[in-house]
Amino acid sequence: MLMGRSSWQFNNQPVILSTGVVGGPFEAQGKIAKDFDILHEDLWLKQTSFEKAQQMMMEEASQVAVKKANIQKGQVDYFISGDLINQITPSTFAAKSVDVPYLGIFSACATSAESLALAALIINSGGANYILSGTASHNAAAERQFRYPTEYGGQKPPTAQWTVTGAGCALIAPSGEGPVITTATIGKVVDMGLTDPFNMGGAMAPAAVDTIVRHLTDRNVDADFYDLIITGDLGKIGRESSYDLLKEKGIKLDAKKYVDCGLTVYADDQPVQAGGSGTACSAVATYGHFLNRMKEGKLNRILLVATGSLHSPMSVQQNNSIPCIAHAVSIESRGGGS
Amino acid sequence: MIYFWAFVVGGLICVIGQIMFDVFKLTPAHTLTTLVITGAILDGLGLYEPLINFAGAGATVPITSFGNSLVHGAMAEAEEHGLIGVITGIFEVTSAGISAAIIFGVIASLLFRPKG
Numbered sequence: 001m002l003m004g005r006s007s008w009q010f011n012n013q014p015v016i017l018s019t020g021v022v023g024g025p026f027e028a029q030g031k032i033a034k035d036f037d038i039l040h041e042d043l044w045l046k047q048t049s050f051e052k053a054q055q056m057m058m059e060e061a062s063q064v065a066v067k068k069a070n071i072q073k074g075q076v077d078y079f080i081s082g083d084l085i086n087q088i089t090p091s092t093f094a095a096k097s098v099d100v101p102y103l104g105i106f107s108a109c110a111t112s113a114e115s116l117a118l119a120a121l122i123i124n125s126g127g128a129n130y131i132l133s134g135t136a137s138h139n140a141a142a143e144r145q146f147r148y149p150t151e152y153g154g155q156k157p158p159t160a161q162w163t164v165t166g167a168g169c170a171l172i173a174p175s176g177e178g179p180v181i182t183t184a185t186i187g188k189v190v191d192m193g194l195t196d197p198f199n200m201g202g203a204m205a206p207a208a209v210d211t212i213v214r215h216l217t218d219r220n221v222d223a224d225f226y227d228l229i230i231t232g233d234l235g236k237i238g239r240e241s242s243y244d245l246l247k248e249k250g251i252k253l254d255a256k257k258y259v260d261c262g263l264t265v266y267a268d269d270q271p272v273q274a275g276g277s278g279t280a281c282s283a284v285a286t287y288g289h290f291l292n293r294m295k296e297g298k299l300n301r302i303l304l305v306a307t308g309s310l311h312s313p314m315s316v317q318q319n320n321s322i323p324c325i326a327h328a329v330s331i332e333s334r335g336g337g338s
Numbered sequence: 339m340i341y342f343w344a345f346v347v348g349g350l351i352c353v354i355g356q357i358m359f360d361v362f363k364l365t366p367a368h369t370l371t372t373l374v375i376t377g378a379i380l381d382g383l384g385l386y387e388p389l390i391n392f393a394g395a396g397a398t399v400p401i402t403s404f405g406n407s408l409v410h411g412a413m414a415e416a417e418e419h420g421l422i423g424v425i426t427g428i429f430e431v432t433s434a435g436i437s438a439a440i441i442f443g444v445i446a447s448l449l450f451r452p453k454g
Contacts, residue, residue: 154365155366157359
């Protein structure tokens with residue numbers, strides 16, 4: 001089970017039975033629009049607040065996942081979720097309507113991988129038959145949480161990123177059809193002392209590198225063992241600096257096999273500055289786009305390295321640095337894996 | 339020629355603001371208040387009025403002019419009514435701008451969804 005210093009190997013190979021992926025209007029114009037199950041035209045989803053819209057996307061994603069797997073909602077044992085908003089309340093309200101035992105977690109934008117790793121661990125140890133693991137974010141809700149009064153319309157530098165409006169949910173089970181979760185590496189909090197909340201990609205890059213290096217060491221494989229190493233939301237700046245850092249650490253990695261969800265979701269002409277971000281960023285790209293490519297047989301082994309920036313508006317106001325984390329989960333096609 | 343200097347001076351004030359954003363990483367709120375206070379200090383030293391005469395709208399449109407107006411109103415009232423005039427005079431000159439912001443804000447919030 002324990003693999004190396006800080007990774008888990010899931011010998012019973014928990015299966016991702018199905019996924020549900022929901023997006024907003026801006027995501028509908030992006031590069032991977034076809035990989036969404038539901039796309040909304042209205043940013044409000046006819047709700048009275050953006051937070052409620054986020055909650056609704058989470059509920060929809062879980063419903064889609066349950067429906068695709070042909071099971072009843074009552075069969076789900078646990079729901080593991082988290083998000084970016086105060087005390088993860090949108091996840092809590094979504095859990096109320098999902099109506100199964102709930103584990104609320106917070107790893108900022110690394111939440112998708114943390115919940116997937118925990119779900120795999122529980123399933124692998126026989127602790128459940130079905131687990132829903134998911135996360136949602138909403139651009140306008142995150143802006144309200146982390147930025148100035150949005151009405152003020154303050155400038156954003158080119159290093160800033162765009163929070164994905166969407167939700168991604170995976171249904172994990174001990175057996176069945178679908179890609180399997182083979183290993184996970186839990187991230188350490190890495191803080192290089194950066195303080196600019198408008199350059200989170202740059203701040204998170206060392207955390208991603210730390211986790212990737214520890215994962216490869218723990219699993220005792222080279223980087224090209226994976227068809228793709230997929231970081232969560234490093235964006236242009238973070239992807240580049242993390243790639244350089246990996247090279248410095250002696251990791252040989254083909255640039256084409258090192259992709260970022262933040263650079264996957266949106267089209268090149270969409271004004272998202274350095275790229276996409278938000279908890280839903282890695283969730284929609286992985287559970288939608290990359291798992292679809294696995295189903296098509298174009299990918300066999302991927303390593304999701306979801307990256308999270310763990311600051312709060314208060315910690316930034318108090319001039320604290322930005323602590324970051326990255327959790328890694330490897331997903332493999334059955335038969336295609338080791 | 340006044341247009342030229344208005345362009346140069348107004349533009350320079352904005353450049354300073356942009357540098358405060360980009361180089362010193364100040365928030366919009368910090369940048370705004372710093373520029374207002376700078377305008378107020380300049381007027382206290384008697385330097386803002388000559389700048390307006392020189393550059394016209396280049397000096398009156400940027401937010402520094404708001405600081406200038408606050409001090410101007412306070413000083414004018416103080417001359418007439420003494421120390422109490424400092425308090426009553428602060429918004430003397432700027433009341434039109436502040437009231438306009440409130441009134442148009444209310445109208446906009448009635449027409450659109452105000453919650454950001």
